Amino acid sequence: xxxxxxxxxxxxxxxxxxxxxxxxxxxxxxxxxxxxxxxxxxxxxxxxxxxxxxxxxxxxxxxxxxxxxxxxxxxxxxxxxxxxxxxxxxxxxxxxxxxxxxxxxxxxxxxxxxxxxxxxxxxxxxxxxxxxxxxxxxxxxxxxxxxxxxxxxxxxxxxxxxxxxxxxxxxxxxxxxxxxxxxxxxxxxxxxxxxxxxxxxxxxxxxxxxxxxxxxxxxxxxxxxxxxxxxxxxxxxxxxxxxxxxxxxxxxxxxxxxxxxxxxxxxxxxxxxxxxxxxxxxxxxxxxxxxxxxxxxxxxxxxxxxxxxxxxxxxxxxxxxxxxxxxxxxxxxxxxxxxxxxxxxxxx
Amino acid sequence: xxxxxxxxxxxxxxxxxxxxxxxxxxxxxxxxxxxxxxxxxxxxxxxxx
Numbered sequence: 001x002x003x004x005x006x007x008x009x010x011x012x013x014x015x016x017x018x019x020x021x022x023x024x025x026x027x028x029x030x031x032x033x034x035x036x037x038x039x040x041x042x043x044x045x046x047x048x049x050x051x052x053x054x055x056x057x058x059x060x061x062x063x064x065x066x067x068x069x070x071x072x073x074x075x076x077x078x079x080x081x082x083x084x085x086x087x088x089x090x091x092x093x094x095x096x097x098x099x100x101x102x103x104x105x106x107x108x109x110x111x112x113x114x115x116x117x118x119x120x121x122x123x124x125x126x127x128x129x130x131x132x133x134x135x136x137x138x139x140x141x142x143x144x145x146x147x148x149x150x151x152x153x154x155x156x157x158x159x160x161x162x163x164x165x166x167x168x169x170x171x172x173x174x175x176x177x178x179x180x181x182x183x184x185x186x187x188x189x190x191x192x193x194x195x196x197x198x199x200x201x202x203x204x205x206x207x208x209x210x211x212x213x214x215x216x217x218x219x220x221x222x223x224x225x226x227x228x229x230x231x232x233x234x235x236x237x238x239x240x241x242x243x244x245x246x247x248x249x250x251x252x253x254x255x256x257x258x259x260x261x262x263x264x265x266x267x268x269x270x271x272x273x274x275x276x277x278x279x280x281x282x283x284x285x286x287x288x289x290x291x292x293x294x295x296x297x298x299x300x301x302x303x304x305x306x307x308x309x310x311x312x313x314x315x316x317x318x319x320x321x322x323x324x325x326x327x328x329x330x331x332x333x334x335x336x337x338x339x340x341x342x343x344x345x346x347x348x
Numbered sequence: 349x350x351x352x353x354x355x356x357x358x359x360x361x362x363x364x365x366x367x368x369x370x371x372x373x374x375x376x377x378x379x380x381x382x383x384x385x386x387x388x389x390x391x392x393x394x395x396x397x
Binding site for chain 2: 131132165168169172175178179182183186187190191192194199202203206210211213214217254255256277
């Protein structure tokens with residue numbers, strides 16, 4: 001969360017995270033190259049640049065797979081929330097590694113062509129009507145373009161100027177990029193690599209990403225809306241609320257509502273963070289403010305406003321407690337409207 | 349996550365696993381029984397050197 005424009009909002013945690021990330025990347029590349037040199041039989045050895053192409057390609061694919069797993073994993077266990085908080089740095093790093101992979105491929109396989117390397121990339125293998133011989137490099141190139149768009153706009157400047165909706169829609173392109181990369185590997189490396197490790201990595205990555213997303217969709221569904229005659233929605237008994245945490249309600253229409261307990265009272269705000277539409281109800285109250293689990297944006301429960309000097313505002317909702325059960329009015333107040341919290345002991 | 353994004357997200361993860369599985373299965377079916385490495389044969393390398 002930042003009041004002023006900053007290129008990168010460094011914090012000690014982010015700095016430490018990035019150092020570990022770079023160290024991990026360096027270790028992976030060194031180990032991959034060493035194993036490739038030692039383990040491959042004589043006569044089947046690759047050129048150094050080919051080993052680097054494989055090292056950067058597998059690393060970028062594995063990193064992207066992990067990035068796609070972070071969201072559902074963080075929903076299933078809070079241990080992965082630090083990765084969620086630093087997902088942008090991981091994403092940009094993945095793009096840069098993929099860019100190096102693409103650069104090496106263009107240099108080694110197309111750099112000596114008589115025509116432009118990009119013409120060579122798309123035209124040297126014209127078997128677009130074949131499955132086994134499909135020019136798989138073109139799939140990787142399109143995926144790289146999508147990743148470039150995402151990396152280039154992976155900053156709050158673009159989030160603010162494009163608007164959270166368009167920005168989010170653009171970044172959902174990562175799913176298309178992942179599908180293209182699975183096809184890129186399946187129709188490429190899998191077709192000519194003898195080592196079964198490549199098939200295993202591809203299958204495990206695709207299955208992990210798919211399974212985790214399907215499981216988390218079921219786990220993060222929120223409560224079904226149980227309407228009373230006056231249109232209010234039953235949330236849950238007061239005893240089931242954990243202090244500083246929320247229950248998420250999804251009305252038949254409109255956005256989801258996060259109903260938080262703060263001490264001996266409950267209050268409700270929109271579940272949608274103004275920053276990147278993060279799920280506020282999966283966050284918790286820190287220093288008296290509801291804190292988004294994605295990037296730490298904060299809002300006061302009583303009025304839906306970010307603390308000074310920040311200016312973000314979200315909708316608040318009226319709540320009431322009847323016979324030990326919390327209810328919420330699904331009609332939102334205008335963003336930033338003060339709304340009294342309901343004491344847990346109170347009855348109407 | 350906004351309702352529209354959530355709905356789209358849900359739709360994506362109903363369809364995408366099937367697409368990914370289809371791609372991998374087809375790729376394995378058309379895969380040569382003995383995949384050919386793209387390195388040059390040792391004899392050609394020695395000749396070139």
